[in-house]
Amino acid sequence: MSFPENKLTVRSSADLATAVPYLIGFHPSDGSIVVIACRDRRIVFAARGDLPTLGSPAHHLRDLTGHLVPVVQRQQPITDLVIVGYGAQEHIDPALRVVGDEFTATGLAVRELLRVTENRIFSLTCDDPVCCPPEGTPFDPTTSLVAVHATVAGLVARPDRAAVASRFTAVDSTRDGIRHATSEATARMAAVKTTGSSAVYEAGVHAVRGALRQHDDGTRLTDGEVAWLTVLMTHRPVRDLAVDLTQPHDQHVTFWAEVTRRADEPLVPAPATVLALTAWRCGDGVLAVMAAERALQVDPDYQLAVLLLQALHSGLPPSVFEQAASTHPNPSIPSPKTSTEQE
Structure with a gap:
């Protein structure tokens, strides 16, 4: 065996x-x-x-x-x-x-x-x-x-499920800095929106690429960078870009776990869902399920997390996502009830 x-x-x-x-x-x-x-x-x-x-x-x-x-x-x-x-x-x-x-x-x-x-x-x-x-x-x-x-x-x-959750669960003593940074990022986002959705997307491209590059280079994001990234990811095309640019390897799992842990509470669903998808693609079903559940704890109607959790609970393999991503520019996960087709 x-x-x-x-x-x-x-x-x-x-x-x-x-x-x-x-x-x-x-x-x-x-x-x-x-x-x-x-x-x-x-x-x-x-x-x-x-x-x-x-x-x-x-x-x-x-x-x-x-x-x-x-x-x-x-x-x-x-x-x-x-x-x-x-x-x-x-x-x-x-x-x-x-x-x-x-x-x-x-x-x-x-x-x-x-x-x-x-x-x-x-x-x-x-x-x-x-x-x-x-x-x-x-x-x-x-x-x-x-x-x-x-x-x-x-x-x-890890010792238990709580140890898995600690990878992406916020520590209260660190929240003041990210809340202040998120307030500034939200105001910045409002200003960018006045010039159109394409400007938001272009800012998202720069933020996502830059954040992943910094992590790959071993540089930790500042509170301001985390806040700006997570605010931008409330724009669905930016979140989907983050999914597309994220690679199925442990370094990117660690990256999205940190972003989820540091994100201001209302902005957790997007990075938590990207974390769940990345963990799923890396074969870590437990982390994937718990990250998707974390997203839905904040927003029970966050659709991509809902679909992902359904796929995980139904035992569908990550290839479902890979196939959808190769076919559609903005992939979604097929419903387990209609899939022809693995925690």
Whole structure:
């Protein structure tokens, strides 16, 4: 079993348990379930969800599975699945069996059901005490070669979802400067608008290109530059230009995370959505979902973020965006309901 692009190989359940946080971007907490789709021993997709609490009505688990099944099915061709649950036996084992049965009923082969409890792995599908002892198999991710290889390959496993959010979440103590700069940028924008929308777009071209160039050169934007960029991105053609000029690599993910973190609250949706798109194109589904959710937290009707979140929750691949971008000058993401066609 290998990661995409042969970045990493896992040969045991201990290797897999160590690898999961690098697949989803953070260490899953108790109550998590991770469905790993494989194609000829290669991991092609991983989806995580929160299991209903112990004692919840049965339909809550069916609802979760009803969401996960079509998301995974879209990743065809798939040869088999591995499903991993995290937490105590009495909570996780019954849930794993239900979820496994639901996937099996759709024709998808479930190769393994695994439970991770603290630092031990338990198999629900293997009763050979030699490879899967009933007391579980101990593992230590801090000493695993898989963790070393994952780090070398550029994969990151943050402590939890909060650590992911901290990349683009504002710190209150830094807000006064950006608010003042945004007020000045808003007045500047009003003056530019008097000369027409083409002047706004030309200012946007200069601001977006200059900001990305500064970041690539290692120069941090000033509050004034962040404010001017984010004010200009309220003009949709400028935001779309930012999407077009942004490359799917980690440096630009970092750039848009910083702009989102520093932007004045009402101006967050545009940079957060560009961050979400960039993270999605880089294969970081967790960051993409959380950034899109951040955009919608500020503006629930921000259409590009709405469409993007639908695509992410439906398990569509970033190629959907790439195809749209190559066909249309101002791409939008097809609705999952009409797509012919991956968090």
